[in-house]
Amino acid sequence: GENVEQHPSTLSVQEGDSAVIKCTYSDSASNYFPWYKQELGKGPQLIIDIRSNVGEKKDQRIAVTLNKTAKHFSLHITETQPEDSAVYFCAASIGGTYKYIFGTGTRLKVLA
Amino acid sequence: GAVVSQHPSWVICKSGTSVKIECRSLDFQATTMFWYRQFPKQSLMLMATSNEGSKATYEQGVEKDKFLINHASLTLSTLTVTSAHPEDSSFYICSAPGGGLAGAGVYNEQFFGPGTRLTVL
Numbered sequence: 001g002e003n004v005e006q007h008p009s010t011l012s013v014q015e016g017d018s019a020v021i022k023c024t025y026s027d028s029a030s031n032y033f034p035w036y037k038q039e040l041g042k043g044p045q046l047i048i049d050i051r052s053n054v055g056e057k058k059d060q061r062i063a064v065t066l067n068k069t070a071k072h073f074s075l076h077i078t079e080t081q082p083e084d085s086a087v088y089f090c091a092a093s094i095g096g097t098y099k100y101i102f103g104t105g106t107r108l109k110v111l112a
Numbered sequence: 113g114a115v116v117s118q119h120p121s122w123v124i125c126k127s128g129t130s131v132k133i134e135c136r137s138l139d140f141q142a143t144t145m146f147w148y149r150q151f152p153k154q155s156l157m158l159m160a161t162s163n164e165g166s167k168a169t170y171e172q173g174v175e176k177d178k179f180l181i182n183h184a185s186l187t188l189s190t191l192t193v194t195s196a197h198p199e200d201s202s203f204y205i206c207s208a209p210g211g212g213l214a215g216a217g218v219y220n221e222q223f224f225g226p227g228t229r230l231t232v233l
Binding site: 043093105 | 146155157161205209221222224226
């Protein structure tokens, strides 16, 4: 079945450094790739997304890149701040549907 | 933006009782909603798709008789955990896709509720 792998599972960076989280998906029909930030005890919050017809998207300190050929997509956070500390999940749509398969999550800790 | 609410935010119940969780789309209509379960330090696992006016569809391995879903209107879906046991203790999250009747969000995007923490003693 469809699968999304996410690495690393934990990531510690110094404040101001960059953080990169990578995901690989298996469904070649996936066309939508959102990234969510989840703080403890809360629901996921969309931070950025990308569609299959775009290779890169940026929103201030956050960027996402997509390599359809390799079925890879990555989240890049620059100039990290302590408030960026959270669990980040990638997801891939199942085909062109609203249903998602989520990655396993990355616990990001930004050290002040 | 599109907002999804859940009620209650947390609930504690005794083993064997049933618990109902509500998911509402506050400013848009949702003919489809999704229910997820998340165990501590794990990812979100899709349990079922709630469809307004028809039966829910359940993911493989999810007991439909245990997790009853009712999509009573275009803004409300409920999940009832029947005869709850300690192993059902989890964080339950609903979501609703954008687009559709109200044009909220964009195609493919899901809006997530804040989650409901269920603890079964």
